[in-house]
Amino acid sequence: MTLALYSLCGANPQHFFSPHCWKAVMALAHKGLAFEEIPTTYAGIAKIGGGFSPTLPVLDDNGHLVTDSFAIALYLEEAYPDRPSLFGGEGGKALSRIVEGYSQMVIHTAIMRIALMDIHGALDEGDKAYFRESREQRLGRKLEDVVANRAAEEAAFAAKLEPMRHMLKFQPFIGGESPLFADYIVFSALQWLRVTAGLSMLAPDDPVIAWLDRCLDLHESRGRTVTAA
Structure with missing residues (x-):
């Protein structure tokens, strides 16, 4: 049986945008594992495994369900040790945890203040009310207020990637x-x-753009299967 990965999609079932789902996609591709990516709306999450997880991604490996992108990567590393390593040892796992913190606490929060309304606009109509209610409760203000200073956030975004440029x-x-x-x-x-x-907030000659292009080209250009906005 082919592995199945339930990934979040918008109104277009091929518009996979969730960063957490993309982590799982790239982990599976890195391992060289054949898998089916199943488009799933927010409303469809509850139907997976009898309500196994409230969030995506969910990996189904012959009936064994795993959720959370980091947990999926750890599972793949243990279940398929003969495939290319995702971590290169225990040090790589520790490295990934601090990178995860940097990404979610610095990069993700900035993207939310830039792209929140774009994400809302791309959703299936049945998901928009849930998305608005859940995010406004989490963020403590209306979506429109979160992105009110979008221009300033875009201008400040490049500086948040300076650790990448150093590396x-x-x-x-x-x-x-x-x-x-x-x-x-x-x-x-x-x-x-x-x-x-x-x-557009990153210069074409930014070293981070060159790195991103290298990543987009990995694994038969898996990352390029979804076009840029």
């Missing part, structure tokens, strides 16, 4: 000469921005 002075990937799961964490955040709001 790229010495090596082509966070993992060194080749990518590891740590790369897919940051890639997936920027992929989220790329397919929802675009990357």
Whole structure:
């Protein structure tokens, strides 16, 4: 049986935008595993495995369900040890945790203040009310207020990637000469921005753009299967 990955989509079932789902997609591709990516709206999450998880992604490996992108990567590393490693050892797992913190606490929060209304606009009509209610409750204000200073957020965004530029002075990937799961964490955040709001806030000659292009080309250009906004 082919592995199945339930991934969040918008009104267009091929518009996969979730950064967490992209982490799982790239982890599976890195392992060289054949899998079916199943488009799933927010409303459809409850139907997976009898309500197994309130969030996506969910991996179904012959009936064994795993949720959370980092947990999926750890599962794949243990279940398929003969395939290319996602971490390169325990140090790579520790590295990935700090990269995860940087991505979610710095990059994700900035993207939310830029792309929140773009994400809302791309959703299936049945998901929009849920998205608005849940995000406004989480953020403590209306979606429109979150993005009220979008221009300023876009102007400040490039500076938040300075740690990446420092790293790229010495090596082509966070993992060194080749990518590891740590790369897919940051890639997936920027992929989220790329397919929802675009990357016009980054200069074409930015080293981060060159790194992102390398990541988009990985695994038979899996990342390019969704076009940029």
